Amino acid sequence: MSLLIKNGRIITAADDFTGDLLIEDETITAVGRNLPAKADTTIDAKGLLVMPGGIDPHVHLDMPFMGTFSSDTHETGTRAALFGGTTTVIDFVLQKQGHSLHEALAEWNGRASGTAVGDYSFHMAVTDYNDNTKKEIRQMVEEEGITSFKTFMAYKGALMIDDRQMTALMQEVKRQGGLVTVHATNGDMIDYLIAQHRAEGKLSPLYHYLSQPEVTEAEASGRFADIANYTGCPGYIVHLTCEGALNAVRNATRRNQTVLVETCIQYLLLDASLYEKDFDGAKWVMSPPLRKAKDRETLWAGINQGLVRVVATDHCPFLWKQKLMGEKDFSKTPNGHPAIEHRMELLYSEGVHKGRISLNKYVEVASTNAAKIFGMWPRKGTLAPGSDADIVLFDPNEKHTLSAATHHMNVDYSAYEGWEVTGKVKTVLLRGRVAINNNTCLVEKGYGQFIKRNKV
Numbered sequence: 001m002s003l004l005i006k007n008g009r010i011i012t013a014a015d016d017f018t019g020d021l022l023i024e025d026e027t028i029t030a031v032g033r034n035l036p037a038k039a040d041t042t043i044d045a046k047g048l049l050v051m052p053g054g055i056d057p058h059v060h061l062d063m064p065f066m067g068t069f070s071s072d073t074h075e076t077g078t079r080a081a082l083f084g085g086t087t088t089v090i091d092f093v094l095q096k097q098g099h100s101l102h103e104a105l106a107e108w109n110g111r112a113s114g115t116a117v118g119d120y121s122f123h124m125a126v127t128d129y130n131d132n133t134k135k136e137i138r139q140m141v142e143e144e145g146i147t148s149f150k151t152f153m154a155y156k157g158a159l160m161i162d163d164r165q166m167t168a169l170m171q172e173v174k175r176q177g178g179l180v181t182v183h184a185t186n187g188d189m190i191d192y193l194i195a196q197h198r199a200e201g202k203l204s205p206l207y208h209y210l211s212q213p214e215v216t217e218a219e220a221s222g223r224f225a226d227i228a229n230y231t232g233c234p235g236y237i238v239h240l241t242c243e244g245a246l247n248a249v250r251n252a253t254r255r256n257q258t259v260l261v262e263t264c265i266q267y268l269l270l271d272a273s274l275y276e277k278d279f280d281g282a283k284w285v286m287s288p289p290l291r292k293a294k295d296r297e298t299l300w301a302g303i304n305q306g307l308v309r310v311v312a313t314d315h316c317p318f319l320w321k322q323k324l325m326g327e328k329d330f331s332k333t334p335n336g337h338p339a340i341e342h343r344m345e346l347l348y349s350e351g352v353h354k355g356r357i358s359l360n361k362y363v364e365v366a367s368t369n370a371a372k373i374f375g376m377w378p379r380k381g382t383l384a385p386g387s388d389a390d391i392v393l394f395d396p397n398e399k400h401t402l403s404a405a406t407h408h409m410n411v412d413y414s415a416y417e418g419w420e421v422t423g424k425v426k427t428v429l430l431r432g433r434v435a436i437n438n439n440t441c442l443v444e445k446g447y448g449q450f451i452k453r454n455k456v
């Protein structure tokens with residue numbers, strides 16, 4: 001089967017020209033101006049942007065967390081992602097403390113394989129580093145194609161590792177050619193502040209925010225950068241939200257260290273004033289919490305400075321009845337918010353359309369950099385001969401309104417209800433097949449493939 005996309009404005013992290021793109025089976029075979037090719041099917045992309053499929057390297061699908069499960073499965077979550085132009089996601093496997101990495105992987109494979117609609121990969125969250133885990137790191141990299149290892153500096157007793165384990169893990173991951181990623185907040189400080197607020201009867205969502213002040217993130221980000229620098233292991237900070245944390249990364253550049261940084265769409269667009277709406281604020285109870293308006297500006301600038309390399313979502317949706325678990329106590333509210341479907345359109349609308357970032361930068365932070373950092377490039381993240389035909393056709397002018405009534409995520413509210421966006425995903429190809437067209441999904445449950453990743 002061959003498919004020709006003609007006369008689109010082809011945008012990658014580096015290119016911007018009007019041209020054509022030829023696809024044979026699952027792969028792009030030619031890109032250029034006025035390709036002489038004939039194909040079984042032709043799509044006229046005049047007036048549309050033609051971009052690599054989005055990559056969201058931070059999602060939590062069907063994840064056991066805080067006594068419940070995030071409400072999108074690998075099926076519903078990857079389908080919603082496709083509707084929004086994201087063709088590949090990286091989900092998190094969580095090791096249970098006292099158990100092995102392989103057991104956790106088997107559990108996640110059981111939920112994801114044969115059910116995902118879009119392509120997916122896994123990060124392995126190491127929550128208990130010991131001699132057995134050490135052996136398994138090598139097996140994950142060499143046999144499973146899992147080359148990134150997530151750590152938590154918070155959530156003590158469930159997910160957190162201490163600095164002793166962090167140092168040992170980083171030494172081993174460096175040896176095996178992988179990357180360590182981190183939820184960088186100071187868990188002990190946060191646990192203390194949560195207990196203090198609860199003891200004072202301060203139980204609304206606002207106190208979730210006030211229990212995780214900026215310093216808790218700035219301190220942990222700097223500590224992580226220091227351990228990464230000492231061990232020489234590549235380090236990546238997930239969901240960085242604030243000026244203090246970005247300054248810790250900027251300080252690391254002064255000794256010529258690279259600390260890779262991801263932010264999430266919500267930290268670019270929303271701020272902590274949403275926590276003043278009583279229990280409605282639970283929609284945005286996530287960790288780290290939303291920050292101040294000045295932090296949003298820091299993050300946009302950080303993208304243009306090249307310090308913030310990836311815009312992800314930390315998609316971790318919960319139904320309203322799950323959020324109600326925290327109605328009387330913010331510390332029992334499941335942490336997370338839904339965004340997997342809206343990242344690409346919101347980032348285009350608020351970033352490119354409003355003149356904050358260029359189109360090339362948009363593709364870079366929404367797709368290309370994640371592919372490069374996590375060992376999927378150039379198979380994913382670009383439009384080049386040999387790459388997977390993961391392609392978004394995007395109308396840069398069409399306006400629409402986001403709402404729970406029309407979204408495809410399995411969650412009964414929208415964190416962006418009523419948001420007007422300029423720019424709409426029209427057609428999405430995943431490995432050469434038209435996956436989305438005219439607001440309809442044309443690929444079935446199980447079409448999504450597990451993507452093994454290379455060493456970094």
Ligand code: DUC
Nearest residue numbers: 183286287316335336
């Ligand atoms: N933060 C969230 O908001 N949800 C899932 C995990 C996390 O760290």
Ligand code: ZN
Nearest residue numbers: 098099100103
């Ligand atoms: Zn076990």
Ligand code: ZN
Nearest residue numbers: 183239287288
């Ligand atoms: Zn996190």
Ligand code: ZN
Nearest residue numbers: 058060314316
């Ligand atoms: Zn997360």
